[in-house]
Amino acid sequence: METNKKTSRNKMIVSGIVPFIFIILMMAYIFGPGADLLDLGVPLPEITIEKVDFVKSEIHVTVRNTGPIPVQISMADVNDRIQPAAIEPDKFLERYETALVRIPFEWNEAEPYIIGLTTDDGVRFEKQINAAATALQPNIEFVAFFAIIGTYVGVIPVMIGLLWLPFIKKISKSKYHFFLALTTGLLLFLGIDSVKEAFDVSSENLSGSFNGELLIATTLVLSFLGLYYASEKLTGKADSLKISKPVAIGLMIAIGIGLHNFGEGLAIGAAIGLGSIAFSTFLIIGFALHNTTEGLAIAAPLSRGKLMVGKLIMLGMIAGVPAIFGGWVGGFAYSPFSAVIFLSIGAGAIFQVIVIILKWIREEGEKNLSSASVVSGFAIGMLIMYATSILI
Template sequence: MPFAAVAVVIAYLAGPGSGLAGLGTPLPEITIEQVDFVDGEIRATVRNTGPMPVDVVIADVNDRIQPAAIEPDKHLERFETAVVRIPFPWNEAEPYRIGLTIDDGTRFEREVEAAAPAPEAGLELLGSLALIGTYVGIVPVMLGLAWLPFIRRISGRHYAFFLSITVGLLLFLGIDAIEEAAEVADENLSESFNGLLLIATVTTLSFLALYYAGGRLAAAGKSGLQKPMAVGLMIAVGIGLHNLGEGLAIGAAIGLGQAALGAFLIVGFALHNTTEGMAIAAPASRAGATVPMLAALGLMAGAPAILGAWIGGFFYSPFSAVIFLSVGAGAILQVMVVVLRWIRGQDGVGLSGAPVAAGIATGMAVMYLTSIII
């Protein structure tokens, strides 16, 4: 019955009641998602983010109309994209305002603070981004795993303290991923995409999907896989998804010609990620993990930074960046819940105890201090 009623309402709005949808005056909107500077040419990637089809008819640079070619064509249906190619003798490091006017006379623009040549896709850039991803993701996580021998020798309340540090680290990473996603959505996504709602939806779906997968993994633990190792595996997956987002940010900065920002991100993330290995080492220390197992977990957590750098450098889009960062946030928050449940199950340890509170506070403080360089 409810489905039948909904079908009747939809049929009415599509037929006799179609005039109701026409109330008010819809406004066109286009979004200039990316601007690339190549030899003697400026290329602007534009998307129709308004409710109606539009035609791009005029391009200008610094308020001066310029000849332009639009590929594949000037007509854009809703959410369709095109590349506007503007022959222009631009100068490196100078600011530019790129404007596009549609058929009803409305003009939209995007400002570039300092022009920089877009890197050329090829094996050299592929190798450079892979090296950067290794430096930012794999190396710091492996260094953080060096905490393992120390954590293995402690017990009881001290171990609960280090597990709680892991919770603090993960909590900070989750908040950081959501903040980065919100920043990308605010600066680059049209309001028609509902950026904050997109972040909330993807984060929640990621959390639920991984919560289900974690339950299956825990069930597998009863048949041979040790629970501490299962938790370490989930932490590695969550951190790996977060590092995918970090690699995406670095690759995008380099791919968009923002060399200075890319350098800051590389140094900052490398320092920041040395603490992530500790988050894996804490549960793995109780699982009798071998060196190959630890290396596999470290690669699982760090290697996605390489993939993220490739995606950001060659195929960057604000929409995909928000999706990846939100998935990482959901994964990290799910792992944090799993670790808290595990701490509660430890003998003589409660979530309201001093070791837990001190550990979470320490983890948050360490992550904040290592993040201020970014």
């Protein structure tokens, strides 16, 4: 009997491995003896200029080979005039490999420039800079500056929003459902906004070889599933962990908002790093007003639990502080690829929080999610976020 079980188990393992063996053989043939089958047309080079930094008497260009074949960078130009350039580590780029092109050039603050790179087969790629600005260096002064901006944009507005908690605690059950639905509307708008920002960054800065749309969708879904699984475990074990279910829900909301605020910090840091002073000012003011409603999103589920000021402040910090870290990353080490990833993660986190809140509304006794209080709260939440987003 034991022998039969072992034999059956071995057969099962073999049956699971055999398809993988055939897949490997098929791919080995296509990229080996059968490579001629794919030798159709002429593969074209493609490079992406990911970042342009203006430093003292130099322009630094970060470039990535995003095409199907290796490329060689032969020359660089500024405003259509060929310039000498040093390429580190070298001018030969394999697929997805990056290089730093250093162009000696006496540039002027706030002037527009067009940076061009030409490959050895004569194909030219360019990136337009609307206004040159000195690249930020990670020193104490700028670290403190971004910390202050992140606090102003993320921490303080969320804390202000939490001040609605005493008011929400005293309202009736139907009005409480209204505010929970309002929270859901606020978060849905934030989630859609994160997806929109991710698509904008992808279309403007990433080559098609990265499949930006699919990258966003994949990251969003994985973020949603991972955080939803974590939230289910957390809320399911709330009693054993000695935390109330409202606090557990508030914690997941704070995490979702925090991931979103990291993306906002990225946007502000990148705008300041690129010298877009007017644009960055609008972002700071707009996000600051925008984010006061996020405190309300955290306060709504907590209003049905015992008021604990310490935990309330902790949740506010979890939601707001990531804006500081986002500012540091955006200002000192901005990357379009990482920006798309973080924005997508933030969107997935927010969408999973929406599912949690809707379940919480049902558990609170509102079996019909199409009731007047829920529908009106949802709609007003979206309208509030739209109204404040106009300022951004």
